[in-house]
Amino acid sequence: MTTDLTRLTMHALAAAYRAGEATPSQATEAYLARIAALDTRVGGYLTVTAEAARAAARAADARLAARRPLGPLDGVPLALKDVFCTRGVTTTCGSRILEGFVPPYDATVAERLAAAGAVMLGKTNMDEFAMGSSTEHSAFKPTRNPWDLSRVPGGSSGGSAAAVAGDLAAAALGTDTGGSIRQPAAFCGTVGLKPTYGRVSRYGLIAFASSLDHPGPITKDVRDTALLLGAIAGHDPRDATSVPEPVPDYVAALDGSVAGLRLGVPREYFTEGLDPEIARAVREALEVLRGLGATTTEISLPTTDYGLAVYYIIAPAEASSNLARYDGVKYGLRVPGRDLIDMSSATRAAGFGAEVKRRIMLGTYVLSAGYYDAYYGRAQKVRTLVKRDFEQAFAAVDLIVAPTTPGVAFKHGEKEDPLAMYLNDVFTVPVDLAGIPAISVRGGFSATGLPIGLQLIAPAFEEARLLRAAHAYEQATPWLERRPELS
Amino acid sequence: MISRADVDHVARLARLTLSDAEAERMREQLAAILAYINKLRELDVEGVEPTSHAVPLVNVFREDEVQPSLPREAMIANAPEPAGELFRVPRIIED
Amino acid sequence: MSAVATAAGYEVVIGLEVHAQLSTRTKMFCGCSTTFGAPPNTQTCPVCQGMPGTLPVINRRAIEFGTRTALAFDCTVNASCRFARKHYYYPDMPKNFQISQYEEPLAEHGGLEIDVAGGGVRRIGIQRLHLEEDVGKLVHEGTLETAPSSLVDYNRAGVPLMETVSQPELSSPEEAAAYLRAFRAVLVYLGVCDGNMEEGSLRCDANISLRRRGATELGTKVEIKNLNSFRNVQRALEFEVIRQAAALDAGERIVQETRLWDADRGYTRSMRSKEFAHDYRYFPEPDLVPLELDLAFVERARAALPELPRAGRRRFVEQYALRGAEAATLTGSRALAEYYEATVGAGAGPRPAANWILSELLRVVPGDDEQAVRDSPVSPAHLAGLIRLIDDGTISGKIAKSVFDKMAASREDAATIVGREGLTQVADSGALALVIDQVLAADPKLLADWKSGKTAAENAIVGQVMKATQGKANPALVRDLLKEKLSKT
């Protein structure tokens, strides 16, 4: 075996299994060895489940040897963001308040991956309760960007993106509430897809903002995203907001052409806040897509500028409610107190980090008596306007092409001011508000050698179209040839 | 504008103990964020329906069929202070 | 001193808020069983324990039960409604918010007819009806105030509750109790709640204010919690009428507050020294989607409505020629009404059936306990059998009462008991004639009086014959034999 198995995409690894060139146990051991050697520097994982992974790999070995694989993911080593509950495996959501919490249940996506034969390597680091854009707000440790360890991997799914970029997992799951899959995917040069709201079950995903949380894949290439999305998508009776739409064959959808596809370029995304290198990369990408037969037109999404304000009302409001349950009574941390209120207040003060407290305070404030209409009520109405912007745009175009982030990965500690950090999500947040699918793919590199994310946005449930265009672009560009030098 | 009294009231509603310094810092940061958020007032939302769900589903039910509960041991295993078959909490004083 | 006398100068304004546990098999938002009395924390799962990442899914039957009740109360079922989160911290509430309904309840604008003093009927308005989840149970080590710690059992957390709020239109504690009785009867008829107040299936809070007669402005409202029986509703409100009237008479102001009824000590006391301004921060529950109950759903529920107590009562009066009060008692519970009709259906006359149920059955079975009535040791068929034995003269009315008690004890039918114990009336004229002769021979004065045509003497003879036969003689036959004997002399 000459190839380093950890460099392979999931589909290449699966092909190697089928060809008898590698086994799940070999791949799992290779990943565990690499994690042991390198993750102290990257900080991608909070928990590594080596023994369970080895056992799952052996079971996959047997199935593959018997030529009875469970499917294309059988034996593929993956990582899960620590926001997903895993039965019997510590799940902290990056927070002290859940330190030592061992769920007696699995998230639906974890269950589906296990049923598909995937091998879980462990749980990845994240901003506490998925609140952040840098993974600096994990209660346990920061994660570093494999392209430049002095920089952040983005967030909140920074551990997942860094693990995939650093070949510490073949692929991973993340969650996107305001950009938390696409932004770290952009910063780490991976593919990250936020599906349509309701496409993938949220059961067992520790809630940040229920109406905005989307689980989705972070992978090495677009084909892997199609594979992984296919495995986790579909109706779940345990999630009342999950949609009973049939799941198309996303891998099969990759083969179509993009000729004749109408691409819209939103004027509002090219403002002075956008790094000129990124603007240029997006324009070059449009050139590539035109070369493949797509047409491009400028469009307008007039409420873009308000998306972030809407987001910073709705998300904290829902978060303040979702996080009320962490009170030291049933699970997680308890700090002793003279009475119940004292105990709960002290537990929450010690268990939540500054960013989480800020959002709980903000959310509690905007929902409190007298402010509901001015803040939450108004934000929900503007959310309707944001949604309408996209609907009107999609009347004339098939996909929207935009930058994923206004800048490339920044340095640790560079964005101390909360508002400056929030502005990072300006291009990703409107899509979460509208609940429509979007993908970030590698769209080139900055002069400093950092990846640039290209974002494609589709109408609801048009993931297949999104994947087809992203795949065509990926095939037509050389970006995937570069990899970070970690070792 | 958000006052220190507002911060204290909200902290009480949210069950968060904040030190004096924390509360003051919180007030400043919330004030800045709220000032940013207030840009929504520029928009005319007269007659616009609110969106609380991105996907327009209605009437999602489950049938009234008993599913096995989880064993008590599994539920209590995570309790910070289990008391036999129950969860113990410190003295309750109404607020 | 009665509440009414003390408060003579005041008008009483009462509104009731009733929480009813729905008799679904499973909880409102998860599949855990709702069975009462299970060992602590054995009927919980990650969802009803509010564990991280878990999600609620609405129990369809709870919505059906709510709709059924709304229709029975003549409410408008809203074409669109939704759930909202109500926030406050309490350790018996796992998520520290309750999934409830706020601006868009299931139903609104209904009413319930109650009997009022003097035989009239009043319709009390119902403001709204909504669904929510119940909380768990706290066990205090000692009382709440002195316990060093408390223990939580989450079995009840998530059980479906239906909250119904009346208009403040009840004008006395008696009316409040009557409202609650009528309310309970409807719920039990509908089969949506077992109505068991002891187990907490039905819980009541009241709002009460007093204003001087003739005044237009409403008085200050006081909320009273923990009214968990009909008797307590009435007692607590009576106490409160006296307390408020005395305060107003003394020129004091009524404080707007929540008071707790202490049934043992018989008074209400303020729950909080300082009034905490609740801020529930309601917002639409993002984990659930709205309900849009279409006309077909509502009409299906309407078609499935059983006959309600008031309609049943009117029908019983017309169809069975019962008195209003009798019909009211018999239709006070669905099981009892069904029992009555089953007895009549098994051949008993409507009148004796009513008499036997009202005077005898209700002696051994609590009429408001549906299950006890259904499990009655004397079945409707057996009661009809007993009545038949009286009708055909096999046993006397007097014997029948003791037969009934034996039936209640052994669950046997009347004929079996009568046969085994030889309780059949002596209907053999030869044997009876002999007894009559003995009685007359033993008392010459009686014989003389009788011969002179005194009715009292005839009654006395019949009485002595009954006595001599230990009640087994058929009294009608004894009279016939006496007439015959007289005509022969």
Ligand SMILES: [Zn+2]
């Ligand atoms: Zn449950």
